[in-house]
Amino acid sequence: xxxxxxxxxxxxxxxxxxxxxxxxxxxxxxxxxxxxxxxxxxxxxxxxxxxxxxxxxxxxxxxxxxxxxxxxxxxxxxxxxxxxxxxxxxxxxxxxxxxxxxxxxxxxxxxx
Amino acid sequence: xxxxxxxxxxxxxxxxxxxxxxxxxxxxxxxxxxxxxxxxxxxxxxxxxxxxxxxxxxxxxxxxxxxxxxxxxxxxxxxxxxxxxxxxxxxxxxxxxxxxxxxxxxxxxxxxxx
Numbered sequence: 001x002x003x004x005x006x007x008x009x010x011x012x013x014x015x016x017x018x019x020x021x022x023x024x025x026x027x028x029x030x031x032x033x034x035x036x037x038x039x040x041x042x043x044x045x046x047x048x049x050x051x052x053x054x055x056x057x058x059x060x061x062x063x064x065x066x067x068x069x070x071x072x073x074x075x076x077x078x079x080x081x082x083x084x085x086x087x088x089x090x091x092x093x094x095x096x097x098x099x100x101x102x103x104x105x106x107x108x109x110x111x112x
Numbered sequence: 113x114x115x116x117x118x119x120x121x122x123x124x125x126x127x128x129x130x131x132x133x134x135x136x137x138x139x140x141x142x143x144x145x146x147x148x149x150x151x152x153x154x155x156x157x158x159x160x161x162x163x164x165x166x167x168x169x170x171x172x173x174x175x176x177x178x179x180x181x182x183x184x185x186x187x188x189x190x191x192x193x194x195x196x197x198x199x200x201x202x203x204x205x206x207x208x209x210x211x212x213x214x215x216x217x218x219x220x221x222x223x224x225x226x
Binding site: 043045 | 116145147152153154155156157200202204214215216217218219220
């Protein structure tokens with residue numbers, strides 16, 4: 001699986017958009033970009049994933065660059081409950097085990 | 113659905129003791145995983161299973177054993193607990209193979225070995 005690079009921490013004011021970047025310059029054509037988050041002391045929670053098109057769901061939007069070497073997770077109106085560690089993971093499309101490789105992620109702090 | 117459940121939530125062990133961490137999912141998922149998370153770090157895969165009767169090692173399997181006798185249950189066994197196994201343990205499950213579906217995680221078991 002391709003490696004990812006994320007900033008260790010970010011701050012965001014409540015009500016503003018949080019834009020979390022991820023670099024995955026060695027991504028292969030059959031690899032998805034996944035985002036999970038982990039709120040303190042809880043299990044990771046799935047947010048969104050995509051292959052090459054931008055994706056949106058009720059939680060967030062995922063913007064993937066045309067060359068697929070980087071992506072941005074957007075939380076459109078961050079709240080205090082969005083304070084968490086956000087993990088960007090690249091995962092191959094096929095394969096039997098579908099293992100996730102977690103890095104250290106970005107710690108997002110949402111403030112009043 | 114209860115999703116992925118883990119027991120116990122917390123446990124303190126003495127060095128050399130053994131214990132089993134329980135994990136159950138009620139979503140009829142074929143794939144199940146055990147991860148550990150040390151303080152300030154990401155998750156590391158210990159063992160995984162692609163179906164009943166089939167298990168395989170992950171990144172950090174030493175000191176652990178698993179079994180998968182049913183689709184629902186995937187217990188993790190520590191035979192001789194060591195301080196290096198102090199960690200938070202997460203179980204996860206997934207419906208299908210491949211990259212186009214997500215893993216669901218349990219709430220975790222916080223283990224301390226003294």
